Amino acid sequence: MLQFELLKTEGLARRGRLTLNHGVVQTPIFMPVGTYGTVKGVTPRSLEEMQAQIILGNTFHLWMRPGLDVIRQFGGLHRFERWDRPILTDSGGFQVWSLGEMRKISEEGVRFASPVNGDKLFLTPEISMQIQTVLDSDIVMQFDECTPYEVKGHLTTDAEARASMELSLRWAQRCRAEFARLENRNALFGIVQGGMFEHLREESLAALVDMDFPGYAIGGVSVGEPKEEMLRIMAHTPHRLPAHKPRYLMGVGTPEDLVAGVAAGVDMFDCVMPTRNARNGHLFTRFGDLKLRNARHRADERPLDETCSCYACRGTTAPDGSVAGGFSRAYLHHLERCGEMLGPMLCTIHNLHYYLNLMREIRESLEAGRFEAFRVQFAKDRARGV
Template identity: 50%
Template sequence: MKFTLKDFDEKARTGLIETGRGQIHTPTFMPVGTQGTVKAMSPDELKEIGAEIILSNTYHLYLRPGHEIIHQLGGLHKFMNWDKPILTDSGGFQIYSLSSLRKITEDGVEFRSHIDGSLHFLSPEKAMEIQVSLGSDIAMAFDECTPYPAEYDYAMKSLTLTTRWARSCKQFLSSLQPSAFSHQPFLFGIIQGGMYKDLRKKSLEDLVEIGFDGYAAGGLSVGEPKEEMYDIIEFIAPLMPENRPRYLMGVGDLMDILVAVENGFDMFDCVMPTRNARNGTLFTSRGRISIKRTEFKADADPLDPDCDCYTCRNYSKAYLRHLFLSKEILSMRLNTIHNLYFYLDFFRKMREAINSGTFKEFKRYWSEILQAKAVG
């Protein structure tokens, strides 16, 4: 991986990540393709709207159809017909969300499948084996996601375990023979430590000592108040290595993204645009719209007159409302095309603002729109 910083507007920055499967302009948003598909979208449609990288899920693909199957069929890229970069998370967050179905040990996590209740054990080495088998371009180190709230002692124990597992992940990848797999991923370490700044700093320092291709802040957007999340973002971002990509995991609210970019984060992922699309909530340049509202029943205008996506170029709000209320599959597709286009276009414009030195004005403009009451 080669990461080149292009421009700065105070702490906000643009850059370029170069991988064997393509370039990624930062700040970047990664559409979430949990099970080897971004819901309702084809790979060609993702490329058309400007997606440069997607995220897939180690936990889910391990359980179904199985990483061995995907490896036998040529890897995840061939399996899903996507030839650009893929980042795979390690499965730590998904296992964290199982709560009562998991048991954490020093060596890994024992858990029961949410699909059939079968018993499994995921270790740092296993998480790496799965991601390498999938053919991931960027793999995430296996971590324990610290819950909110968490007592200091628990957060300390959690980050210590995460650091130990991160070292095991690095050692596993380093031990692989070049011929063992056709493609070896870049590896990102994950900073934990809950809402405790001294623990976040220690976690980061430990990871930097091990050495990773990029660094991610995990354990945020897990139920904490916005003020606490912003406090950690503002604290940890400037401490992260300047010459490595900085990834804020699972944060997709656009206001949160503006705060994070303002402080120097580069990479983001979230199900927010796709999940909201399927539920009829659409992002526009005038605020969020709930397409199910009665006032759109005979509205002949496009969803967003300032948007150039396929949906806005071809369909009215009345038609989108009709599709949604009729529970038509096309509703999910058109809504998702729009929301993802909106997000990726938002990031394009944000990069332009940083490059032109107008990020503050960009943030002020969008903050007013995003904090206003949703339209409809």
């Protein structure tokens, strides 16, 4: 089941509400990435406290480990990982792309050696739909070929991007047919491909719209292209998708990318950046990025962000309303230098809270009709520096 309501617009930016089998998602939204059935460094309870509405799982990796027999035993991914809110699963296409020379793509599907134990495996559009049906994810992604920015040292040509895009379209038809055969009651999204070529993006988009998917994603960005190329495709494609269906930009990105994406008409985002960067001491704040490993933080008593209400910055609120203060930059710097696991955990809580709060502020600005004013203030704050 999927129902999308467009509640308000400002320019191309959209405020919406997405109803799925496991709950309601307010858009625009950022979706934390939980590749192996867990968002690294945080508990499900922490995700709920920071008001995460929907998280990701990964078809490819969950197929490898723990395997479908285990997840089937639990009736799907929700009960297995103890998360009762919506889940979106990637189809495995990006992971296949990342295998590089280790995989062989044909019309039928992709043959590759398991990165876990070396077993010879074969992933097809049909198998991807079967796996995701066992996972019981609320949003299922079609199996596609992620068009690379470069092929063996040269930029992908128009002809190469076209061949890849047309293969993804044929796979989209097969995904749609298998999804229907399986009587999957969740929602299947098509993925717009076409590389860095606008005319191919438009052809892919038109063909997918003819297939009438419940929602659409924009894939093939954040695959090594320069930032300006990604921004060009992000500005070109979203508003050409049907207005009455959700739009998802895959694998993007920085806080600035999210704000620009919303301005271009995107409803949904995901990226490993807030969690991956947190594990490397790279923090996002209202006033710019903070590199925790820098020696200047060694004795700094301030929190990461004085305007942030996350557990790392503010601590906890007692029943009487009193606040037990958060953690200083000095303490987090110390944890980082010592390799203590608490450091990445607290940093991950902060980064995810920052991203989710940013999206909440965007939604509120759209509701108030002041998104453009929000964009201006956002840029000023981020440029101010920590």
